[in-house]
Amino acid sequence: MEILPERTVERLSHYRRVLSKLLEINKEYIYSHEIAKLLHITPVQVRRDLMLIGHSGTLRKGYRIRELISLIGTIIDNPEKYKVAIVGFGKLGHALLNYLTENESNLHLVALFDTNPEKIGTTNNNVICYSVDRIPEIIKRYKIDMALLTLPPQFAQLTANQLVESGVKGIINYTSSILSIEGAFLEQYDMIASLEKVAYFTKPEFYL
Amino acid sequence: MEILPERTVERLSHYRRVLSKLLEINKEYIYSHEIAKLLHITPVQVRRDLMLIGHSGTLRKGYRIRELISLIGTIIDNPEKYKVAIVGFGKLGHALLNYLTENESNLHLVALFDTNPEKIGTTNNNVICYSVDRIPEIIKRYKIDMALLTLPPQFAQLTANQLVESGVKGIINYTSSILSIEGAFLEQYDMIASLEKVAYFTKPEFYL
Known part of the structure; x- marks a missing residue:
């Protein structure tokens, strides 16, 4: 399969989370315009994204939610849990620690790193905090895939x-x-940038 | 002036910050390909964004940095400080409090809100924390423009x-x-979504 555009992957992640919530309340089918409305995007966008991952939907009843969730998973997830x-x-x-341990995802938080001696060696939500000096050792030992900075x-680049x-x-x-x-x-x-963007779109002249 | 696309506004905010850092080290002129390289985008993208805000650049020496920073400001900033x-x-x-008070921007953090009695009434980096019960009163009194949730x-929508x-x-x-x-x-x-996107783009099959 071709690599998908970045925005499509982000939206697929969104779709999955919204769909999972709907599944919990026993909804079985959904139309593209319903997904679009929940996420404030256009139905055309939703249909295009789903066609990109090879799903065309059944027009009468809409998409089958359970199937869609599982399809998105096969496309965007790694077969194994992703180590962070x-x-x-x-x-x-x-x-971020709270966010990752409280929300369900295919991501597995494996290690924390800091320079503060009071934090090093502590366990937080079952995750150990190591000294930054041990980055190469711990990353290699646990085969960590992704890091959140x-x-x-001033220390970010190094x-x-x-x-x-x-x-x-x-x-x-970050x-x-x-x-x-x-x-x-x-x-x-x-x-x-995110704050300045919102500020821009709320300028009074756009409301006149 | 027409409303700019969202991504353009984000990039303009980026450009400004990068340019301000360059100005600090006494650089006067910059080429679009240099801006592009610093931000990992294409020079065409940079030129298109700057043309959208009415700047064409002087090809020989590039864009005058000070002028560009000020032009971006007139386009994306509010004339008055934006209250957050x-x-x-x-x-x-x-x-977010630390981020906003440590980084220079056109945004002015005016109030914090929480439900925890131990936090209500405290002052943090010169900003007072109020009870969420006082949201309507404080927002109106200080004419607050933007809120970060x-x-x-479960309380976000209300x-x-x-x-x-x-x-x-x-x-x-958030x-x-x-x-x-x-x-x-x-x-x-x-x-x-941001984490799942990074996970997707680092799938081993894309490295084969």
């Missing part, structure tokens, strides 16, 4: 390099530092 | 409704609950 580390166990690292921005050298294949950078990485997929989450 | 509240002062709320997902009724024009939803909002711009940040 959080590097920088501050406020945001802690929020929530450390001070740490990212070390993670990739140790075998990490995907990084989400710091304000803009990274350059080779040999791994990089996603930058820029909070300020 | 964080609703839910847990780990993520705290991380970091509260438990709180969002209340915020919009009180005058909020933009909401960023909870796992999918919201439906009228009369305000809504941005959902879905951490799980």
Whole structure:
């Protein structure tokens, strides 16, 4: 199968989560326009995404929810649980820890890293916090696939390099530092850009 | 001026931040391919975005950095500081507070809200934490424009409704609950989708 566009993968992840919730309340079938409405996108977009993963739907009753969830899983999930580390166990690292351990997903949080001696060695939601000095050792030992960077921005690039050298294949950078990485997929989450975007779209002149 | 596409606004925010850092180290001019390289996008994309805001650049020396920063500001910023509240002062709320007070931007964090009596009434980085019961009063009194939702997902929809009724024009939803909002711009940040996307793009078959 061809590699899907980034936005499609994000939306498939959304679809699955919404569909799982509907399944819980015993809904069996859904139309593309219903999915679209729940996610504030167009029905055309939904149909295009689902066609990309080889699903055409039955027009009369809509898509069968259980089937769709399982199809999305075969497309976007890894066959094995995906191993994740959080590097920088501050406020945001802690929020991510809670998020990952409280929400169901195919991701398995394996390690936390920090520099603070009071945090090193502690166990949080069953995950151990290690010293950043042990990054290469722990990443290799547990074959960690992905790292979430929530450390001070000035250490982000060096740490990212070390993670990739140790075998990490995907990084989400939550710091304000803009990274350059080779040999791994990089996603930058820029909070300020996200805030400035919302500010832009709520300018009073657009409401006149 | 026409409303710009969402992705363009995000990129303009990125450009500005990168350019400001370059200005600090006394760089005066920059080429579109240099901006592109720093942000891992194509030079064509950069040129298209800058043409959209009415800048064409001087080919010989590139764009004048100071001018570009100021032009981006006139396009995406509000003339007045934009007032922001964080609703839910847990780990993520705290991380956002630090982020907003440590990074320069046109955003002014005015209030925090929580339900925990130990947090209500405290001052954090000069920002007061109020009871969520006071949302309508405080939002109206300080004319708060934007709210960041970091509260438990089951309270997200009701709180969002209340915020919009009180005058909020933009909401960023960091909870796992999918919201439906009228009369305000809504941005959902879905951490799980972001993680699943990175997992997808690091599947071993794409490296064969």
